[in-house]
Amino acid sequence: MIGGPGGQVPDLSNAEIVDYSVIEGDGRVRLKLKDGSIIEVKLEIMNILRAGNDPNTGLPAYVVQSAPMIRLVESPKELRKAPLRPGGKDTKSIPGFG
Numbered sequence: 001m002i003g004g005p006g007g008q009v010p011d012l013s014n015a016e017i018v019d020y021s022v023i024e025g026d027g028r029v030r031l032k033l034k035d036g037s038i039i040e041v042k043l044e045i046m047n048i049l050r051a052g053n054d055p056n057t058g059l060p061a062y063v064v065q066s067a068p069m070i071r072l073v074e075s076p077k078e079l080r081k082a083p084l085r086p087g088g089k090d091t092k093s094i095p096g097f098g
Helices: none
Strands: 028-032 038-053 060-074
Touching: none
Parallel strands: none
Antiparallel strands: 028 038, 038 060
């Protein structure tokens, strides 16, 4: 959405979903944390809505509905602990995005 935090919230009652295509990049970024871990964050776009026009500039206003997908790539051995397995059952891990 155009504008910064605290700006006027657009009226979504007449918003339309806008189709899109990715021009470049895959939305992933790798970050090295101070504790030595490396995580990968991908922004999953769910919808883009055109919510009219900004009253101050006349430019179209967009709302992006998204969710971050976070995957641990690497972590120092000293940060790892034994997994807790309720009832002794072996649970399957949830795969990351790949």
